[in-house]
Amino acid sequence: MKRINNLTRIILCTISLIVILSLSVGISLCIYHNTFAYAEDIDNEEVYLGGFPIGIDAKSQYFIVDELINVTSSNGSFSPALLAGVEKGDLLVTINGKIISGPETIADAVKSGNEIVLSVKRGRKLIDISIKPEYDVTQKTYKLGFGIKNDLIGIGTMTFLTKDGRFGALGHLIEDEFGHSSVYQSGNIFPCTVTGYNVAEPNVPGELRGAVDFSDSIGKIEKNVFCGIFGSFSVEMNDLKKVTIGSKTDVRPGKAEILTTIDDKGPKLYEIDIIKVVEQDKPADKSMVIRVTDKRLKMTTGGILQGMSGSPIIQNGKLVGAVTHVFNADATKGYGVYIDWMLEEII
Secondary structure, eight states: OOOOSOTTSEEEEEOOTTTSOEESSSOOOOOOOSSOOOOGGGTTOEEEEOOSEEEEEEEEEEEEEEEEOOEEETTEEEOHHHHHTOOTTOEEEEETTEEOOSHHHHHHHHTTOOOEEEEEEETTEEEEEEEOOEEETTTTEEEOSEEEEEEEEEEEEEEEEOTTSEEEESSSOOOOTTSOOTTEEEEEEEEEEEEEEEOOBTTBOOEEEEEEETTSOOEEEEEEETTEEEEEEOSOOTTSOEEEEOOTTTOOSEEEEEEEOSSTTOOEEEEEEEEEEOOOSSOOSOOEEEEEOOHHHHHHTSSOOBTOTTOEEEETTEEEEEEEEEOSSOTTEEEEEEHHHHHHTTO
16 A cells, blocks of 8 residues: 555555455454344345445554665664564654654654654554654654654445445455554545456456546545444445345355456446355454356456455346455455345444
């Protein structure tokens, strides 16, 4: 993921593993609540079908150390933060007792050159680290020697929208390269146009590429859990098709379809087989194993691509799940999550 400093421009996003589509290894399961509100009467209700790409800008409640940077000083080139014990992935809480609301908070604290105390979260620990800023002779200012970020940028696929303007997308957890996920509980989604893709190859998953208009938010992210991102949608849904909701008890091994977008012509249905159905009595990922059988999709993309996560899975005319993972060794295969678990998150 890369940071976007100017959200008013349209950028070309190269898809990252973190946000877009998880591989069959390395997905983290988030235990997010202790009681379940599964509604047995969801079967035969209707929602609006997604299948279209969205740009995602997920915000962290903390600034995160994402790089350690050498400071060019009269004493040599080194990172004071690294020497003091700061690590990549540390969550910044306070500096000299003041909550860190942005880079300016840090700049104000270090401009005098006096030693500062940085409080960071690392795992379950809160650690105080004393750091003496170093004067950068090239930029004529005191520095601590680290870079920070507080967002994840990428694209994924919308799964469904409800008539009251709620959405569910992605089908899996947003997680950064440091394993942080629970800190990303807000943000926005934006319009996205698919501009191309890299074809999947053996042991090398392919990926969608898309242009995202970060000047025009179409919804707010309010929740990030194991089965996707959820929130409010702010655009008219007149052009979207309605679909009947199925439940996990409806899902059977056999023929099905996914609705996904691989070009600028919009969502299309592609044939798949559901080759394994997992019995789950409580929310969990990897609810089913799917295999792409559609000749068009296999010949163009090679199978499931990063960026397709969240693509609706439809069986017997009902929405029963969403694509979540692609198998690293075989891009025609992947996992899906039951739509039941996603719908719980908007009840």
